[in-house]
Amino acid sequence: MSRFWKPGAEKPRLLEDEEGGVLFFSASPLSSSSSGYGRTNIEMLRQRLPVYKYRTAILYLVETHATTIIVGETGSGKTTQIPQFLKEAGWADEGRVIACTQPRRLAVQSVASRVAEEMDVKLGEEVGYTIRFEDITNNDLTRIKFLTDGVLLREMMDDPLLSKYSVIMVDEAHERSLSTDILLGLLKKVPILLDNALNTIVYLTLCLTMLSTQIQRRRPDLRLIISSATIEARSMADFFVSRTRRSQGPEKEENIPVTEPAILSVEGRGFNVEIFYVEEPVSDYLQKAVSTVLSIHDQEPGGDILVFLTGQDDIDAAVQLLTEESQHGRQKGLMVLPLYSGLSRADQELVFSPTPRGKRKVVISTNIAETSLTLEGIVYVVDSGFSKQRFYNPISDIENLVIVPISKASARQRAGRAGRIRPGKCYRLYTEEYFLKEMSAVGIPEIQRSNLVSAVIQLKALGIDNVLGFDWPASPSSEAMIRALEVLYSLGVLDDDAKLTSPEGFQVAEIPLDPMISKMILASNQLGCSEEVITIAAFLSIQSIWYTAKGAEKELDETKLRFAAAEGDHVTFLNVYKGFLQSNKSSKWCHNNFINYHAMKKALEVREQLRRTAQRLGIALKSCDDDMQVVRKAVTAGFFANACRLEAYSHNGMYKTVRTSQEVYIHPSSVLFRVNPKWVVYNSLVSTDRQYMRNVISIDPSWLREAAPHFYQYQQPNPLAR
């Protein structure tokens, strides 16, 4: 009766929910220690993974259910094994493809090459991957494809039914990235009882179930697998009770999968981690983190320590305190290393080097070690209980970085980092009572903390007209939504009916950048400076190209002057780009000029992708040579909403924004700092004790009305007449 499930002998043992809708599989180990004769080492290793003993159950559930949720800790092998199980069972026959999404590029690459190795095939043939800038797949050959969720979202723009896939596995679903939430909202088309606050994964499941239900009329073979590290039992149960009451019972027709999701729990391979809490709340977590590390070093047997703090300043301070203690105090044998994304590649790699004999490694890290990087050899974790998060204020239109308490889910993830090689210990710098009673279960999803301009334009491009009524997994504020619509309207991307304009709106949606940058590129077409503006767009879309040279700030500033342009930072980028090309893209040249070589390489990659996109959109690639006026006009066409005027009698360089009359200042890292031209537009604001404009270019105010007559006519009557 089943087409794909090929059970060798026994049917998996399943426990049915009382009301018959949901299947829970009880983890009864099947024989996994069968003889390894005749098998390769790789196959034996595969069989030792915890997920292997669920193979039959997983295939059975996927065969009979539109959606299967797999809850499992890291180390269970689900990411590498499940796609292979599916392929072995025939889900990739007849030219169909099994897809598996990941939130991060690095994970996509490493998982894909691991699976290719296990299957003994060449990466890019039977097993391939797609991330931005890299499509290592072959249309005729690739049967298992790994990709970032952002890439899947882009693919949906061309193929909303995702018709080439037989199974889509969404991995790491608990992370709730912006892309995941957009994807989920898109998939949820049928209004359904979602009145009570639901667990994320249940919601996610529901959305994907509905997607498959919709598509199943045409393609009854599409299956969805959601894999997540966390699930909350109570809201899950509540949800399914209300679902089963209303449903008519599972469908019994052959080959039609039941729509209620199946849930399977797979144990991980991590070791136990013992948790310790402080008895009294601590007032200074930095100091407490340092003293906790010292007492671990003093009292506990060997094993490396990972400390979670919030940001670069805290981390550098902690590193210094511990290093001093290690060199001058009684604490010998500590090797203290910082870890955050702003470090150079070489410094980041230090934390992966083996710990020297007789030493104990202490890594002081931001959240980067919570999910993005995995350190081996960690036995002790010290968790400050805080992290930095981005918050967007739609009223002021400013994004801020704020130190906030972490969620229980994060706390568990951090603790788990201690149990990878043997049983570990986690020291939480907060009380148990706080953890139990006050800490929220999960963090605030990214969609509720972000500027929505990009999200809204993606929805519009996918034909969702009513974005205000759009049903998100977690709704963003209406202020944020309205702000995004206003910005897109002022850019000429949306018309009076809030529909994408043609061709401009569709073109902006096609370019994978912030819409203001995309608009700037479109404007460069008429102005004849697309080559220069595309270069600027690439530089604006990566993090700083300058090295943060601690202790050498003065040298950095002096070096920058070699490239500084009177027009501003955007033109300065063009000078850096020229210099880099003249050096034959030399890493040494970068080093001598305080420029981050890897950032430069990335900028060049983005630039190449943008040139291809521009050509596809019919933008002529043209250089304006040395005419920087047209370049500045193009920047103004995208960023007119960020126009600022120097206050007439300001002695300290105070500007006011044209739109809201907010006080802003040019950031000291800008080449226009202390130059203070009368009119400028900025790329972004950073908010500390003051609002600082980053990446600033001087403009002529008459260009503003030229670029956005509507904006300056209606939003701010006569702003230029002062």
Next chain:
DNA sequence: GAGCACTGC
């Protein structure tokens, strides 16, 4: 005269 959690197309 000063500061940047982390992803992604």
